[in-house]
Amino acid sequence: MSPIPRDARSVGDDPATGSLERAAALLDAFDAAHRELGLAKLVERSGLPRSTVHRTASRMVQLGWLDKPGDRYRIGNRLFELSGLVPVRHELREAVLPYLQDLYAAARTTVQLGVLDSARVLVVEKITGHRPMPMLSQVGGVVPAHCSGLGRVILAWSDEETIEAVVASGLSRRTPRTITSPEVLRRELVAIHERGWAYEREEGNLGVSCVAGPIFDFTGKVAAALSVTGPTAVVHPDRVGPAVRMASAAATRAYSTRRWAAPRPQLELPS
Incomplete structure (x- = not known):
């Protein structure tokens, strides 16, 4: 296309x-x-x-x-x-990368970092290890905000103007599970805000699910999101959610202060 x-x-x-x-x-x-x-x-x-x-x-x-x-x-x-001089890569990626690595070590499946770009999410970094997922966007690629964990969790902390712009761009159906109703999407964003992380189940790609957490800047405004993405059978929100929330909190501290946090807490998934 x-x-x-x-x-x-x-x-x-x-x-x-x-x-x-x-x-x-x-x-x-x-x-x-x-x-x-x-x-x-x-x-x-x-x-x-x-x-x-x-x-x-x-x-x-x-x-x-x-x-x-x-x-x-x-x-x-x-x-x-x-490209290495672009702030989103030079500042955000460098601050967050250690926590993406920790999260990958805990989850053992793909982790991603993304920022909102209009109605899409730009993938800034991605760690796949030895189990690549070719259906996912590569670094520099984009995914729809409305049906991705990364996009949903950013929108959950965004202002009404940003949410409305995404809705106005069209909530296209990627799979039979994709939310295409503005009302349902808004209810989901409220639930994400209350929970602290987003869970997207096979809305972007069948068989693939995602748990994502927000990253905030020094003003308290949502700046990016990180996620664990993998086969639905592997990505269990009750196990992955706490690790994602811990990683996003640690990444926020590092990014909002522009310095490395030490020591970094080790992430462990519940058995």
Whole structure:
């Protein structure tokens, strides 16, 4: 499926538009399912004229923004180098990573870190160990906020404007279990707030469940979420929930103070 197109008329050959818009259109053509693209596919997915794509992509290769080993384009190493400077990765990830590692050691299944990005959750970090789950988004990928544990727990501590924006974007059905009613979703957010963590059972992917906890910044505003995600038979909320809540509290202390908490409590799942 092609990415959400920018207004094709605004990124074409019109001299009034900038080269940055054209470069952005090319970068938007790549995603987890399209990591390498030939010229024809890049033209199709960007919506730009072939001559514009060829000229812009060639310049992006020179700048290191794209790489072209052969006849296919891919994201360049320069963008990877710069990504480490993004605050959500440099500050949030570095503060929270030790607690993600602790949580993985306790749960022994995939753990993730995400932030809200419009109506979606951007996956900032992910630890899978030796049991990868290819149906889950990779780091840098996005998942819908309304039917993911990460998104739900962030929304449970968000303001009404943020919740309304997610509802207005459409509560699409991913599986037969997905909540698509705004009223039911709002009731679930209230329950999550009271409980302290979110439990999502097979709403994003059949056979996969998730328990997620919030991470707050120094102002007390929800900034991110971490989660344990795995096969429904493995992710039991009564066992995983307390560990997730402990990890999210520890991660909040580390992130909100911008320093490492020591010593870190060891997380253990109830037998």
